[in-house]
Amino acid sequence: MLEELEVRNLGPIRSAVLTPGRGMTAITGETGAGKSMLLSAIRLISGATASVGRVSAGADSAWAQGIFDVDENGKAAGLAQDAGVLDAESQETDPDPDEIGRRELFLSRTVPASGRSRAVLCGHSVPRNVLGNVAAELVTIHGQADQLRLASPARQREFLDMAADDQAEREAYRQAWERLQTIDQRLSNVTNQEASTRQRADYLRESIEQINKVDPKPDEDEELKEKRSRVENAAEIAQGVGAALSALDASSVDSDSDAQSASDAINHAIQALHAIHVGGAFTEAADRLESLNADLSDIVFSLSNEMDTDEDAEGLDAINSRIHQLDELTRRWGPTLADVTAWRDKAAFEVEDLDASPEKVEEIKARHKQAFDEAMKAAEALSKKRKAAAAALANTVTKELSALAMAGAGLEIRVVRRNAGLKGNASTKSDEGQTTSATWPLDANGIDDIEFLFTPFPGSPQLPMGKSASGGELSRLMLALELAVAEKRTAGSSDMTFIFDEVDAGVGGKAAVELGKRLAKLSQTSQVIVVTHLAQVASWADFQFVVSKGSAKAQSANSQASVETTVNEVTGEARIHEIARMLSGSESATSLSHAQELLNSSKL
Known part of the structure; x- marks a missing residue:
């Protein structure tokens, strides 16, 4: 409050x-x-x-x-x-x-x-x-x-439902309506959209077949591009690796070479430092050179292996062809090969869902009819409750209007069953006799159109709420x-x-x-x-x-009051004086007495 x-x-x-x-x-x-x-x-x-x-x-x-x-x-x-x-x-x-x-x-x-x-x-x-x-x-x-x-039909329906105390009937209808909507959507998916569904299923099957034919492996495209780069630059790689090995260890390139390797030079330095028996900084430097020499040996070994690799220049066309196939897949379903295989796996499940058999369609149609019948039954029960409440409410209001100085005024509440033809959420094809949403008399609030009609005085035409009355x-x-x-x-x-x-x-x-x-x-x-x-x-x-x-x-001095x-x-005597003023415009002894009397008599 x-x-x-x-x-x-x-x-x-x-x-x-x-x-x-x-x-x-x-x-x-x-x-x-x-x-x-x-x-x-x-x-x-x-x-x-x-x-x-x-x-x-x-x-x-x-x-x-x-x-x-x-x-x-x-x-x-x-x-x-x-x-x-x-x-x-x-x-x-x-x-x-x-x-x-x-x-x-x-x-x-x-x-x-x-x-x-x-x-x-x-x-x-x-x-x-x-x-x-x-x-x-x-x-x-x-x-x-x-x-x-209260001029809108929605508000009038809400008011009538409150008077009807029909929460149980409305809840039962709401549940039935939601079930009908769900099954109607499923039926629409497998009937109205059969052609597009078949097209979608065909596209998915062809796509899955194309991906499986190429049979991509994870990160295969990146590995092939790296291999292609090595083949295309084989001569340059051989020249560069050879020069590096000659500088580090000439014997790994030419077995007849007697040039000292970098590793040998470092070993001489290590021995010279260990010959100093003072320790401290000299021992630490020797240890660091030993670590450096180990890394150097690994580098020489790795570069020597590269010299032994025989890149097949004649296989370059096959590599490019395979890369082209993989690029086509990533362009359509990528951007990566992992995305391509993930899409293929998901598409396989979708194909299963789209392949609705005739038996499945008939099953859904039967469930749709059952859901519609249940919704109609719940709507009829709600309508019956509303009609009874409408008559009682209109009768009570008409009596109250008579007591409120409106003799001859009246209220009529019409609860009219809606004609078929109200479009539902989806239109469905059906066999002969199948009720479709295009002919439903139902909506989310039931089967009724509700209207409050007011007659403000005898002889007046019935007026919709909120129109033409004072x-x-x-x-x-x-x-x-x-x-x-x-x-x-x-x-x-x-x-x-x-x-x-x-x-x-x-x-x-x-x-x-x-x-x-x-x-x-x-x-x-x-x-x-x-x-x-x-x-x-x-x-x-x-x-x-x-x-x-x-x-x-x-x-201010220049402004007006x-x-x-x-x-x-107002309470007590002040309220008596106000009631007296309202009664006669004055506060005489008579009007004050009348005011007190009126206050005393105005009790439930």
Whole structure:
């Protein structure tokens, strides 16, 4: 529920705090005092479009914030957590026992005099639609500008489902629908796409055959390119290796050579150093030369082996041909030979899946028909529950409208079975008699088209919700609807705050008393805030706030005084005086007596 609404620099309201309690709160005040600004503030924190024209004159920005007490396991808290603005660490370490399982959500909005507005959820900037999604779970505004909420068929279906208490039927249908969608997609894959499937399978088989024919080995292409390079540069390699060996060890090239090798020269140096018996640096130098001589011997041995290698220049054409074959594979399925073989192995599994036998196709068709029949059965059960609830809900609402000074008004809720022809997720070919998704009467929500039709006065044609009725009539219709489903709301629905504006338009006398009584009745299950000019309505409230206007001091000698609006709670004698003013426009002894009497009688 809404614990606190704070507003700054919004229209004539420079600074105001509204703290509605549980139950019913009435907002009253003279016409033009600025009551609408409080609704504007709530719409702002609910994600509505911001208007810079609402910023108070001379102010840099307008700001509104609502603090809501919510169930920590409720949908609003879940949406806030999904947005990344709530976590377990934000909980108090030692909460009050009455606050266990509860959280506070802070929804605020800043509207600068120029520039873009900023939405903030629990201290974190969020997109405006995130703020709106959270607020939609906390606040429902019934005013002339907000009645289109129930004008959409989707919202009407949701409302009827709540009244029908059909969660079990909807869940059974949801599961059946998902099974049908899954099997329908499989059937589509093996029937509608048979030609393309065959083409794909043929391509895979030909590709696998081509790869297997070449039979590539891991890294074979790199090894062949290295070998080709050696063959192409054989003469240069022989000349360079020979010169290097001649310098290091001439005997390895010419057995008749008596030239001293580099290894022999190093050995003489080692012996000379060991002949010095001082040790220390000389011994260390000798050890390093011995290590160097060992490396030198390995180099000479390796180069000698290279001299013995006989590169086959005549095999160069075969090497190039093989490299060309491997390059073709990597170009098509690479970039490496490892990728080529991996693709081949994966393709082999895909071919198996694509080779659906006629028996497999018939099996899938049989499962498809069974899934469709099960979905239709679940849809029929859901439709039956909805139709029964629609009749009961329409009857209850019509009776409530009569008590709300709308005798002759009525509501009809039509639950009409949808005709075949609604396209499903996929179109499937079938044998004669096979139901396909192109002729399904089903969708994700069942088999019904639902429409709320409102008759605002005797002789009026039935009107779709939200069209051609006055704001007051629609507000009273919404009140009647909310009263009709108050007992059907799920656990945690007390978190919802209902705000009624213009609900008392065109109402007076006994009908006004009945209107206030019904608002008070709704407030037993949910928080209710009503903007009213009728004492008969305000008297039923548990809390009452008065919006009044007065002159503000001039900011400077050259500026003029402006009009400012204040919001104050009235209790005790102050509330009696406000009710008296609403009754007769005066605070005479008679009107004060009538006000006290009205307050005393406005009890459930």
